[in-house]
Amino acid sequence: MSYQYLELEQKNQVVTVWLNRAELHNAFNTQVIEELDTCFTALNTRDDVRVVILAGRGKSFSAGADLNWMKQAGQASKDDNEADALKLAKMLKSLATLKQPTIARVHGIAFGGGMGLASACDICVASFDAKFATSEVRLGLAPSTISPYVIRAIGARQASRYFLTAERISAEQAQNIGLVHEVCSAEDLDQKIDxxxxxxxxxxxxxxxxxxxxxxxxxxxELTEQLLLETAQHIAHVRQGAEAKNGLTAFLNKQSPDWIKTAV
Incomplete structure (x- = not known):
């Protein structure tokens, strides 16, 4: 599938999804959101893809929402405005619920929706020059659709500060509050991700x-009896699967499991 604002690169079992709107710092509008949602939905069906990396071309990871698009959406009817916002919410969910592990490769700015993208990924690796912000309140807006993922990443207490102040967060600060897992030089970014x-x-x-x-x-x-039952059912289902049987047998026989044999 061809995209106007995305580039996909596959190396063996790893796909890198490049946001490719560099002249606007990879800000997203309706088409970018639709392309990302289509891309993530397609990747979720592919068994030949083991890891998905989300990255940005140019100087930035993503500046978040295109302000012209946001202004137009705000001037639309209530139903159209909500439908437009729901597309963004569903795209973020498509990213957050991908079956494959996801890694955000962050350099430059990751503001607003860009910070949302980084938070929706399972793992975030940032260069020292990276800057994050939930900048919405300075535009008279709120970080609504990204909030489930940012709050999950940094917690409600940190969100209470940064949602309200819109302060810029350095890569080191982002690591301290739980948003970023690894910080390194821009030159070492790809090596660390690898x-x-x-x-x-x-x-x-x-x-x-x-x-x-x-x-x-x-x-x-909460640690209720229902949660205990659900976690017990979860592991019972997993260990009955062919993959678990292969993994346990391989370990006991001091062999490599099938998924490593195919990870060439």
Missing amino acids: EIVQALLLGGPEAQAASKQLIQLVDQQ
């Missing part, structure tokens, strides 16, 4: 997909 990719390829793809579902199941839940 190290994480290699670690991911050692895990079973079905087990990783199940683990992502498990986080969504357990996060912020």
Whole structure:
């Protein structure tokens, strides 16, 4: 499938999705959102893809929403305005619920929706020059559709500050508050990501997909009898699968499981 604002690169079992609107710092409008949603939906069906990296061409990861697009949406009817916002919300969910592990490769700015994209990925690696912000309030807006993912990443207490102040957050600060996992020089960004990719390829793809579902199941839940039952049902289902049987047998026989044999 061809895209106007995205570039896809595949190297073995790893796909990098490049935001390619560099002249506008990869800000997104309706078409960019639709292309991202289509792309993530398609990737979710592919068993030949083990890891998805989200990156930005040019000087920035993503400046978030195109302000001209936001202004036009605000001037539209209530129904059209809500439908437009829902497209963004669904795209972020498509990213957050991909079965494959996802890595945000952040350099330059990741403001507003760009910070939302980084937060919706499972792992975030940033260069020292990266800057994050939930900048919406300075435009008279709120970080509504990105809020589930940013709050999940940094917690409500940190969101209470940054949603309200819209302060810029350095890469080091972002790591301290839980948004970023690794910080490195721009020159080492791809090497650091590759190290994480290699670690991911050692895990079973079905087990990783199940683990992502498990986080969504357990996060912020009380330790009720129902939650205990659901987690028990979860592992019971996973360990009955062919992948788990292969992994356990391989470990006990001191062999490599099938998914590593195919990770060439």
